[in-house]
Amino acid sequence: MSKKGRVLVAMSGGIDSSLAAVLLHEQGYEVIGMTMKTWDYASSGGSKKETGCCSLESINDAREVAVQLGFPHYILDIREEFGDFVIDNFTDEYLAGRTPNPCVLCNTHIKWDSLLRRADKLDCEFIATGHYANLRYESERYIISKGLDVNKDQSYALWGVSQQSLSRTLFPLGHLRKTEIRQMATERGFMALVNKSESYEICFVPDNDYRGFLKRRVEGLEEKVSGGEFILEDGTVVGKHEGYPFYTIGQRKGLGIALGYPVFVTEIRAETNQVVLGQYEELARNGMWVGKLNMMKYPDLVGKSTETITKVRYKDNGSPATIEQAANGQMKVLFHAPVNAIAPGQAAVFYEGNDVIGGGWILKSFKVGTENSVFSVAGQE
Numbered sequence: 001m002s003k004k005g006r007v008l009v010a011m012s013g014g015i016d017s018s019l020a021a022v023l024l025h026e027q028g029y030e031v032i033g034m035t036m037k038t039w040d041y042a043s044s045g046g047s048k049k050e051t052g053c054c055s056l057e058s059i060n061d062a063r064e065v066a067v068q069l070g071f072p073h074y075i076l077d078i079r080e081e082f083g084d085f086v087i088d089n090f091t092d093e094y095l096a097g098r099t100p101n102p103c104v105l106c107n108t109h110i111k112w113d114s115l116l117r118r119a120d121k122l123d124c125e126f127i128a129t130g131h132y133a134n135l136r137y138e139s140e141r142y143i144i145s146k147g148l149d150v151n152k153d154q155s156y157a158l159w160g161v162s163q164q165s166l167s168r169t170l171f172p173l174g175h176l177r178k179t180e181i182r183q184m185a186t187e188r189g190f191m192a193l194v195n196k197s198e199s200y201e202i203c204f205v206p207d208n209d210y211r212g213f214l215k216r217r218v219e220g221l222e223e224k225v226s227g228g229e230f231i232l233e234d235g236t237v238v239g240k241h242e243g244y245p246f247y248t249i250g251q252r253k254g255l256g257i258a259l260g261y262p263v264f265v266t267e268i269r270a271e272t273n274q275v276v277l278g279q280y281e282e283l284a285r286n287g288m289w290v291g292k293l294n295m296m297k298y299p300d301l302v303g304k305s306t307e308t309i310t311k312v313r314y315k316d317n318g319s320p321a322t323i324e325q326a327a328n329g330q331m332k333v334l335f336h337a338p339v340n341a342i343a344p345g346q347a348a349v350f351y352e353g354n355d356v357i358g359g360g361w362i363l364k365s366f367k368v369g370t371e372n373s374v375f376s377v378a379g380q381e
Contacts, residue, residue, distance in 0.1 A: 098345025
């Protein structure tokens with residue numbers, strides 16, 4: 001074993017994870033590459049060619065890097081555990097009227113756990129990924145902070161990784177920019193990686209048609225939910241819709257309704273199969289409740305008011321907010337200015353400067369003055 005130690009690197013076949021393995025190899029680590037097969041394309045019913053991190057092409061691309069540098073590479077089949085947890089959750093969340101974030105769920109509950117279990121079997125001290133994020137140990141806490149490249153920063157997707165998992169994690173790309181990664185790959189002759197297009201789709205919905213996926217996944221779904229009401233915030237019925245699972249907060253296009261002015265989905269009421277519509281300004285909320293927290297920089301914030309920048313989606317720049325953790329563990333978030341299209345089911349991540357304080361799943365948004373008590377959803381604490 002090398003002096004640096006043995007590290008299991010998650011290799012998707014893309015340029016980022018491949019260069020993470022290359023850099024660790026060059027730094028003197030004993031690298032073992034592993035590509036995770038998370039889903040079976042044939043069973044998804046998608047209409048497009050197989051692409052992305054689980055395709056045969058991507059597996060072969062990852063293996064080619066390992067062969068060139070002379071380190072082992074394995075394929076890890078986690079389709080069963082991925083489907084049981086991530087895909088089932090994806091379906092259940094839409095059926096509950098929420099908008100899921102399967103990539104965050106996969107990172108924190110499937111990939112890290114799966115990698116660490118295999119790392120133990122292979123006597124690896126560390127695991128590593130190609131995420132653009134930084135990690136340090138301070139005040140007896142492992143703290144993730146934003147990557148140097150603000151355009152590629154992926155700290156938002158990592159809020160749920162446990163302290164124990166972070167203690168064995170390496171992020172080789174956190175101090176680099178994407179342009180530097182491309183240059184490094186070019187200099188080392190990995191032109192196929194440089195020229196490879198990047199996929200931003202959900203891996204098990206390769207055609208980006210989540211509605212079609214739900215229809216294929218849940219037998220008879222269309223018949224069960226069609227014919228629900230479009231209503232305005234005052235309760236006025238303005239039309240019929242195709243079924244509440246097929247809409248998301250903030251949606252404007254594809255509503256199939258004309259009211260003479262632009263309208264957006266402002267709320268989804270699964271229990272009554274109603275979709276609430278409103279004008280743009282009616283999307284605004286200045287508070288929310290967040291549950292299933294994972295605290296990172298601090299063990300907890302119960303009873304403390306903390307100033308943060310809070311992100312409610314991956315591409316969100318973040319908004320100033322005061323957060324306070326309630327006695328039941330949920331986080332109450334009060335934004336300093338209204339925020340549009342806060343979607344229950346998405347992740348909320350709290351930042352102090354570049355550091356991730358922690359994060360959780362959005363339970364409910366509200367307008368201050370209409371929500372004064374602790375909000376609680378069974379099983380969401």
